[in-house]
């Protein structure tokens with residue numbers, strides 16, 4: 001089984017700081033990690049490979065620094081690493097990013113594409129479904145577990161208040177939830193090997209047949225007009241009262257604040 005896993009390098013959001021003047025994310029000096037849903041997706045791929053054999057290709061689009069997450073993927077057990085990096089991709093929104101990733105995928109052979117459900121920085125959850133659309137593949141989102149049996153993928157899909165078990169034929173694209181898989185540790189020997197001699201293939205737009213009118217800032221349909229931080233809420237009051245008093249207090253406060 002050939003599996004393509006898309007992995008994004010993201011800032012560790014626990015430590016994100018916003019420039020108070022520009023309103024943009026301060027990336028300099030912020031540690032980066034493999035997006036948690038993607039790490040779970042890689043683990044899902046590794047478990048399928050453990051069971052069935054095959055190869056795992058990991059694809060990331062980003063600056064050279066994104067090699068770090070690809071090396072991590074190698075140390076976890078991935079076979080082939082591709083970094084899609086070109087100034088022509090700069091400024092791509094989700095639509096353009098998905099076009100670039102889909103164009104790279106078209107150059108590879110796969111039975112299954114795994115993306116994370118959502119990246120913790122951009123947070124849109126759009127790239128996986130958009131890639132499926134551009135590749136004309138069926139897609140299953142919000143996947144918590146994934147098996148392959150009798151020629152079919154058996155997929156558990158978790159939504160807010162229900163879980164679906166679905167049977168699907170490949171090739172298909174799934175988007176995986178971090179809660180479904182605890183990623184394995186890196187293998188130290190593989191980690192050393194990855195850093196001793198880079199295993200990462202550097203691809204530019206020219207390695208794909210991507211339409212230049214679908215990538216980069218100019219081709220991105222999303223325009224950001226303003227960004228701002230959340231206002232800090234003042235501390236609340238705690239009232240230790242019984243239920244009757246609580247109901248009266250709530251009504252009084254609503255009247256006081258909203259004058260109805």
Ligand SMILES: Cc1cc2nc3c(=O)[nH]c(=O)nc-3n(C[C@H](O)[C@H](O)[C@H](O)COP(=O)(O)OP(=O)(O)OC[C@H]3O[C@@H](n4cnc5c(N)ncnc54)[C@H](O)[C@@H]3O)c2cc1C
Pocket residue numbers: 006007008009035037038059060061062089090091092093094095097098101114115116117118119120121122123124125126127128217220222223224
């Ligand atoms: C106008 C505009 C300009 C932008 N310019 C830039 C820019 O110059 N540089 C920049 O880094 N970002 C830029 N961005 C942000 C960029 O578009 C998003 O980070 C990217 O499209 C992914 O969206 P997301 O983070 O919401 O991912 P989601 O849709 O939440 O991600 C879902 C899954 O898709 C896969 N995925 C997403 N992105 C990648 C990737 N890059 N490589 C591999 N897999 C991926 C992962 O598996 C991920 O879990 C820009 C956004 C806008 C709106």
